[in-house]
Amino acid sequence: MPNPRPLVECVPNFSEGRDAEAIRAIADAIAAVPGVRLLDVDPGRATNRTVMTFVGAPDAVVEGAFQGIRRAAEVIDMRRHEGEHPRMGATDVCPLVPIAGITMAEVVELARALARRVGEELAIPVYLYEAAASMPARRNLAAVRAGEYEGLEAKLDDPDWRPDFGPAALNARAGATAIGARNLLVAYNINLNTTSTRRANAVAFDLRESGRIQTVDGSANGAPVRDAEGRPVRAAGLLPGVKGIGWYIEEYGIAQVSLNLTDLQATPLHTAFDAACAAAEARGMRVTGSELVGLVPLSAMVAAGRHYLQKQARSLGVPERELVRIAARSLGLHDLAPFDPDKRIIEYRLCEPGERPLAALSLTDFAYVAASESPAPGGGSVAAAVGALGAAMGAMVANLSAHKRGWDDRWAHFSAWAERGQQSVDRLLELVDDDTHAFDRVLEAYRLPKATDAERALRDAAVEEATKGAIASPLAVIRAALEALEVAVAMSGEGLPSSISDAGVGALCARTAIRAAALNVRINAPGLADRPFAEQALAEAEAGIAAAEAREAEAMRQVLATIDG
DSSP: OOOOOOEEEOEOOOSSSOOHHHHHEEEEHHHTTTTTTEEEEEEETOOOOOOEEEEEHHHHHHHHHHHHHHHHHOOOOOOGOOOOSSOOEEEEEEEEEEEEEEHHHHHHHHHHHHHHHHHHOOOEEEEETTTTTTSSGGGHHHHHTTTTTGGGGHHHHHHGGGOSSOOOSOTTBBBBBEEHHHHHHEEEEEEOOOOHHHHHHHHHHHHHHTEEOOOOSSSSTTOOOOOOOOOOOOOOOSSSTOOOOOOETTTEEEEEEEESSSOOSSSHHHHOOOOHHHHHTTTTTEEEEEEEOOOOOOHHHHHHHHHHHHHHTTOOSHHHHHHHHHHHTTTTTTTOOOOOOOEEEEEHHHHHHTTTTTTTTOOOHHHHHHHHHOOOSSSHHHHHHHHHHHHHHHHHHHHHHHHHHOGGGHHHHHHHHHHHHHHHHHHHHHHHHHHHHHHHHHHHHHOOOSSHHHHHHHHHHHHHHHHHHHHHHHHHHHHHHHHHHHHHHHHHHHSSSGGHHHHHHHHHHHHHHHHHHHHHHHGGGGGOOOOOHHHHHHHHHHHHHHHHHHHHHHHHEEEEEHHHH
């Protein structure tokens, strides 16, 4: 597989959340950079802060970040700024995040280059933080931002806090900026049924990794416990990789626990939410919901959906979109405003329109376009579609069996089968379009010029490579449909008796998909110059047919035995 093209995310936080024209001016400056895709603009009135998210190739993202910082310095005056969120500059923080095809070390160099340019060209003091930090004391953003804008002039006079780039003098209008490189971070606010900032802070201190300073008498305002060197001793919080504070949001009329989840492996979204619920209840409060600031990775929402279904002893073998819906409801993400997955999930925002045009069609439209005079979609795409329907039948029987009254002790067993079936559904739906794309590449190769020997050689090589792709796609259909057949066989033997015929339909569809895909292998293989590749592909197709025939026969034997009693 080729390496993915380098993709970097940038999530700058600007100290303006109320002036729509200023926010638009900054967003326009970023979006105007070629190669940048602005995914999200999330203003907060009470915090007076806007989080923007954009992605692109490394150089384009660095240029977009610079233009956003430059424009922010023009339209934001920190001398007049006030808001609930800690801040020290017009562009308060500007992290770069590796998404694909690029290492953290490479992103660190990008961050440092951006910081140097901001300091030199815009005369804004810049501190490097997280992975780009110039010294350990500056890794933590909270340490870099300590004192905020109001304490910045004194901080710049301190030799220990000279900026990494830019002048060691106050830029009264723009303040200072923290530029860094970090892994994906989720900004997550949890809503409480209180207006008390003090109580929200208490919950935040319970949760955040750094916890709270221990006191001699255990009270919030007591004398701190100190170690042998006189430093305050901290009691660690519950959640690793979590930073947090409490605040009151006048716009909503509630207090929130504002968390930064810096390591979703250590503390997933749902773990933070559940821990906040428990901590709030212990202090006489309730969590009423939550909100995401900016974007969230799909994996976090899917994991949350699975977590809450598992707590209910419900089958996990449901479509991805259903897992996202369960997660949003369980986390109360609709509490303050509607949660739109297509706007708030990174992968959904990155999905190019028309990436899967066939799989997105209605059944009627797919049938009509397949019947048209266009050669694509053809048998390969139809084979994948039939296979997807077969896999869906197996998954359905497994899901119904997992939820059958009286079979509660077997829900996890059937859930595992339903998950396998759903994975086959997803893979075969991908292959509906993949097969047509592969056929299109064959047509493009045959259209290449062939007037000279050199052109003919290039054309022949392109045709050979495209034909291999046209064989690889139906082979993938065979593999995925064989997986679907495994589910159908299992469900025809032990699934819900009243739905046993559906398991049989699943087996018949999966077997048909395999035989149909094998035809596509056979029609393309003779044209290959690479005979070992062709013979191996033909052998795999024939083996797939043999396995399909045996599994389908077993499924039908079990189905008919149940139906006929």
